[in-house]
Amino acid sequence: MSEKKKNNPKFTLNSYWIYIPIILFFIALQLFSSANMNSKKLTSxxxxxxxxxxxxxxxxxxxxxxxxxxxxxxxxxxxxxxxKKAKESLYYRKGQPLYEYEFGKLESFESELNKLKESNNLTFDKGYDQETSILDTIFSALPFILLIAIWLFFMRRMSGAGGGSGGSGQIFNIGKSRAKLFDENTKVKTTFKNVAGLEGAKEEVQEIVDFLKNPEKYTKLGGKIPKGALLVGPPGTGKTLLAKAVAGEAGVPFFSLSGSDFVEMFVGVGASRVRDLFKQAAQKSPSIIFIDEIDAIGRARGKNSMTGGNDERENTLNQLLTEMDGFGTESNVIVLAATNRAEILDKALMRAGRFDRQIYVDLPDLNERREIFEVHIKPLKLADDVKLEFLAQQTPGFSGADIANLCNEAALIAARNNKSAIHHQDFLDAVDRIVGGLEKKNKVITPKEKKVIAYHEAGHATVSWMLKYAAPLVKVTIVPRGQSLGAAWYLPEERKIVQTEQMLDEMCATMGGRAAEKLIFNKISTGALSDLEKVTKQARAMVTVYGLNEEVGNVTYYDSSGNDSFVKPYSDDTAKVIDKEISKIIEGQYARAIQILDENRDKLDVLAQKLLEKEVIFKDDLIEIFGMRPFEVKKEAPDTEKNIDTN
Known part of the structure; x- marks a missing residue:
């Protein structure tokens, strides 16, 4: 019996219920006090x-x-x-009128009363009054009541969302900080063991952890503990994860919030929340404040002064600058922030004494991707044929978030095919799904279009195979995927710098598809749109950014600060030269691709036919047709590449 009582939900009194009896009371009062209910109407x-x-x-x-x-x-x-019968009415009370009489015009009624009184020697008294009901008063005030009710509703909603620092959701807590606090009661469980790769960034933040754990080690020599560190890097590289790991390692209170949490429609709320945040952090020092996406409030001031819409954001930034500058070294509060748009941040925010350090969190390299894979495959049930080394090679440019998504996609694909474990092919299919899009085998393609697509993709594969610096092929397919009708996957070499010959070889391989169409059919199609977009960007970068063109010279028109959006940094004559050189580079590589394909015409035909038959071909098929690449040092291929499923 006691267990049943425990499970019964507790009755809770809602504050809105008090309005129900009040409304019923006023309705009853109106009914009982109404003249229509108390009195009987008389005819003339x-x-x-x-x-x-x-x-x-x-x-x-x-x-x-x-x-x-x-x-x-x-x-x-x-x-x-x-x-006596008339007063037996339920609503009649002593001293109230027994009847009521509706008259038309007041002047006529008074004239009639006076005549009857004189002619019949009547003794009644006559008086005047005005009458208003409670409901009439309420209805007249209803528009104002509705406006006040709507205003109170929105105030409660906004203040409820803004009471994140322990507020009770009232309007007076709207200026309180929204930061989520992790302390001894709600510890951050993330540590550096959960962060794969990012070795350089981890070394930087490890020192911050040491500052918080052993501040005397540094202050006794006269050093000052850094006030802030800014994590900068592309999306998905683990900036937020790294900040949580710092808090988990340091074991200190951790205030986490986003830059947008300071933004509010009320004037001064953002600055108030900044003050409250730093006040709480100082009370719990040593502590860490982490502001994710700080560019929401840290954008450079005065950029859009004509609109006047940034005043509140700038006031919030000014307060942040003041608070960071006002902290003394003894406060032991360190501010961490993350952004992928460091170039737009205000210079005052970036100066020494506020964010003393900038930690660049870059996309992971080959070894770091392997480490990230090892972290994300732990909860997965894998087959014995999964080769992480090859998967790491197959995912250049993938961030940590992309790799996490890849592992999850592979698990979904394996489950969709009713497998008991995730196989290597499932990971390869997941790469294809993420990079190329969803496979569309039911898309209607005529045999003529299919032949053009086959030669187009075979042209890419042939030219890339014959060029020294082009990325080696892994897989070619003519099965429609996403918005593309065919696709090729390569295994690019990871380079820190790129030379002119390497860029030209990549452009030539990209133009191999259109070159094959021109050589075989003597016609070109719209299928090379993405190829043309890619080579045009590369050629423009060679001429205007990297200074790799002899005609234009060692000049760059790139501005890393991003301030040249509305300014053309060169003359019209130079623009003509740039356009001419871009076209010259692209057409030169197009002619080069046609020449390579013409020299290997027989092998191109064999490759295209095989692609039409099998729809998907791999590196082994190219070795069978072309042999080893002419410039490649002969060495045994890695075991990971031998295990590719070609079925």
Whole structure:
């Protein structure tokens, strides 16, 4: 019995319920006090008859509602049968009018009363009054009541969302900080063991952890503990994860919030929240404040001064600058922030004494990707044929978030195919799905279009195979995927710098598809749109960014600060030269691709036919047709590449 009582939900009193009895009370009061309920209405003849009989004691004329209240003499009410029946009404009370009479025009009614009074020697009194009901008052004030109710509703909603620092959701807590606090009660469980790769960034933040754990080690030599560190890097590289790991390692209170949490529609709320955040952090020092996406409030001031819409954001930034500058070295509060748009941040925010350090969190390299894979495959049930080394090679440019998504996608693909474990091919299919899009085998393609697509993709594969610096092929398919009708996957070499010959070889391989169409069919199609976009960007970068063009020279028109958006940094004559050189580079590599394909025409035909038959070909098929790449040092291929499923 006690268990049943425990499980019963507790009755909770809602504050809104108090309005229900109040409304019912006013309705009842209106009903009982209404003249319509208390009195019986008289016709004109009945009113004249009662009046002539001199039974009326008093007539009260309600001037604003065109009716009169008729009071009968008290002695007649108790003796006269007619009046005794009328007073038996449920709503009648002693001293109230027994009847009411609706008249038309007030002047005519008064004139008629005066005539009857004189001609019949009547003794009734006459009075005037005005009457308003409670409901009339409420309805007249209803628009104002609605406006106040709507305003209170929105205030409660906004203040409830803004009371993140222990507030009770009232309007007075709207200026409180929204930061989520992790302390001894809610510890951050993330540590550096959960962060794969990012060795350089981890070394930097490890020192911050040491500052918080052993501040005396540094201050006794006269050093000052850094006030802030800014994590900068592309999306998905683990900036937020790294900040949580710092808090988990340091074991200190950790205040986590986003830059947008300071933004509010009310003036001064953002600055108030900044003050409250730093006040709480100082009370719990040593502690860490982590502001994710700080560019929401840290954008450079005065950029859009014409609109006047940034005043509140700039006030919030000013308060942040003041608080960071006002902290002394003894406060032991370190501010961590993360952004992928460091170039737009205000210079005052970036100066020494505020964010003393900038830690660049770059995309992971080959070894770091392998480490990230090892972290994300731990909860997965893998087959024995999964080769992490090859998967790391197959995912250049993938961030940590992309790799996590890849592992999850592979698990979904394996489950979709009713497998008991995730195989290597499932990971390869997941790469294809993420990079190329969803496979569309039911897309209607005519045999002629299919042949053009096959030669297009075979052209890419042939040219890339024959060029020294082009990325080696892994897989080619003519199965439609995403928005593309065919696709090729390569295994690019990871380079820190790129030379002119390497860029030209990549452009030539990219133009191999259109070159094959021109050579075989003597026609070109719209299928090379993405190829043309890619080579145009590369050629423009060679001429205008990297200074790799002899005609233009060692000049760059790139501005890393991003301030040249509306300014062309060169003359019209230079623009003509740039356009000419871009076209010259692209057309030169197009002609080179046609020449390579012409020299290997027979092998191109064999490769295209095999692609039409199998729809998917791999590196082994190219070795069978072309042999080893002419410039490649002959060495045994890695075991990971031998295990590719070609079925």
């Amino acid at each position: 003849n009945e009113f004249t008859e009662i009046l002539k009989n001199n039974d009326v004691e008093k007539i009260t004329i309600i001037t604003n509602k065109s009716f009169a209240k008729i009071f009968i003499k008290s002695d007649l009410i108790d003796t006269n049968e007619k009046y």
